[in-house]
Amino acid sequence: MKALEDKILKEGKVFPGNILKVGSFLNHQLDVAFLMEVxxxxxxxxxxxxxxxxxxxxxxxIAIAFAAACHMNLPVVFAKKxxxxxxxxxxxxxxxxxxxxxxxxxxxxxxxxxxxxxxVLIIDDFLAVGNALVGLLDICxxxxxxxxxxxxxxxxxxxxxxxxxxSSGIRVExxxxxxxxxxxxxxxxxx
Amino acid sequence: MKALEDKILKEGKVFPGNILKVGSFLNHQLDVAFLMEVxxxxxxxxxxxxxxxxxxxxxxxIAIAFAAACHMNLPVVFAKKxxxxxxxxxxxxxxxxxxxxxxxxxxxxxxxxxxxxxxVLIIDDFLAVGNALVGLLDICxxxxxxxxxxxxxxxxxxxxxxxxxxSSGIRVExxxxxxxxxxxxxxxxxx
Numbered sequence: 001m002k003a004l005e006d007k008i009l010k011e012g013k014v015f016p017g018n019i020l021k022v023g024s025f026l027n028h029q030l031d032v033a034f035l036m037e038v039x040x041x042x043x044x045x046x047x048x049x050x051x052x053x054x055x056x057x058x059x060x061x062i063a064i065a066f067a068a069a070c071h072m073n074l075p076v077v078f079a080k081k082x083x084x085x086x087x088x089x090x091x092x093x094x095x096x097x098x099x100x101x102x103x104x105x106x107x108x109x110x111x112x113x114x115x116x117x118x119x120v121l122i123i124d125d126f127l128a129v130g131n132a133l134v135g136l137l138d139i140c141x142x143x144x145x146x147x148x149x150x151x152x153x154x155x156x157x158x159x160x161x162x163x164x165x166x167s168s169g170i171r172v173e174x175x176x177x178x179x180x181x182x183x184x185x186x187x188x189x190x191x
Numbered sequence: 192m193k194a195l196e197d198k199i200l201k202e203g204k205v206f207p208g209n210i211l212k213v214g215s216f217l218n219h220q221l222d223v224a225f226l227m228e229v230x231x232x233x234x235x236x237x238x239x240x241x242x243x244x245x246x247x248x249x250x251x252x253i254a255i256a257f258a259a260a261c262h263m264n265l266p267v268v269f270a271k272k273x274x275x276x277x278x279x280x281x282x283x284x285x286x287x288x289x290x291x292x293x294x295x296x297x298x299x300x301x302x303x304x305x306x307x308x309x310x311v312l313i314i315d316d317f318l319a320v321g322n323a324l325v326g327l328l329d330i331c332x333x334x335x336x337x338x339x340x341x342x343x344x345x346x347x348x349x350x351x352x353x354x355x356x357x358s359s360g361i362r363v364e365x366x367x368x369x370x371x372x373x374x375x376x377x378x379x380x381x382x
Contacts, residue, residue: 023301023303023304024303024304028268028269028271028300028301028304029266029267029268029304030253030256030257030260030266030267030268030269031266032257032260032261032264032265032266032267033264035257036261058249058250059249059250059253059269059271062221062250062253062254062257063253063257063267065221066221066223066226066253066254066257066258067257069221069223070223070227070261073223073224074223075220075221075222075223076220076221076223076254077219077220077221078219078221078250080219080250109219110214110219112214112215113214113215113219113220
């Protein structure tokens with residue numbers, strides 16, 4: 001998505017440790033009109049798929065998932081991250097390590113909101129090493145829902161998660177794929 | 192908002208400690224079409240106000256703020272909650288106690304995204320004792336932005352926060368105001 005690549009080039013900031021901050025439109029401030037365009041693009045990519053529900057993960061996945069859901073007329077479920085959650089039998093839970101925040105969280109979805117046989121589109125803001133996405137995929141497997149595919153705003157391809165998940169046979173559509181990233185250069189994969 | 196009261200009566204679940212769970216449409220699963228109606232109602236209530244930006248707080252404020260922002264054509268800033276945030280001079284930060292989760296968080300907004308003189312509408316999902324809202328109002332005061340008012344989906348009036356903030360002269364519009372809540376009864380304030 002050319003408009004997203006341009007936005008990243010204009011507003012993104014690279015920090016040590018392969019961190020790309022896009023707080024001006026996605027992770028702290030939300031450029032709602034622009035994110036609605038991102039949602040429209042996700043809707044276009046998956047227009048031929050039958051989908052019952054969008055699954056995302058708090059916090060920064062919510063806005064994009066909401067935008068896509070507006071265009072696709074679907075409900076969203078957002079997985080919760082929690083360290084101290086009083087776990088019960090009523091939830092699916094996976095331990096997920098965060099590359100960005102250098103910590104480990106429980107990723108939790110209530111069993112109430114994922115039903116066997118449902119067709120689910122997973123949406124997230126970033127895909128780097130892929131831990132969060134793998135956690136969501138594990139939850140989907142346990143819930144016996146069918147993953148139609150994944151839609152990601154920004155993939156950092158040099159961290160390998162996206163291509164690893166693709167090679168397992170899952171459709172992963174990333175709207176901007178960064179092949180190389182340094183303090184002053186971003187190179188996107190041609191799509 | 193009658194449709195919201197009906198939705199709470201139909202789908203809300205009351206738990207010990209004055210907890211009302213609306214996970215089926217607001218706090219875990221998002222009924223996106225319905226939340227867009229909630230956003231339209233917020234837009235209607237503030238249609239005569241000049242507003243530059245919506246301020247909300249992660250996690251559950253984001254979806255409603257996004258919905259309202261779609262109708263009002265505004266950007267959103269969501270405050271972050273964090274215990275271990277490496278605080279710098281670049282952020283506004285207030286300590287806020289959570290009634291629901293029985294813990295204390297830093298509520299943080301980057302100085303980059305609130306500018307002196309901006310006119311801000313604060314949106315959140317719940318208003319109970321009002322700690323989160325007071326924290327956001329404190330941040331707005333420190334940032335020297337002008338708070339046009341607050342829009343809340345569900346106010347638990349019996350916990351007092353809403354009326355206390357109103358009595359300080361701030362406009363607080365809550366779409367559903369619960370006066371009394373027991374395991375099997377919810378009584379709404381007439382509006």
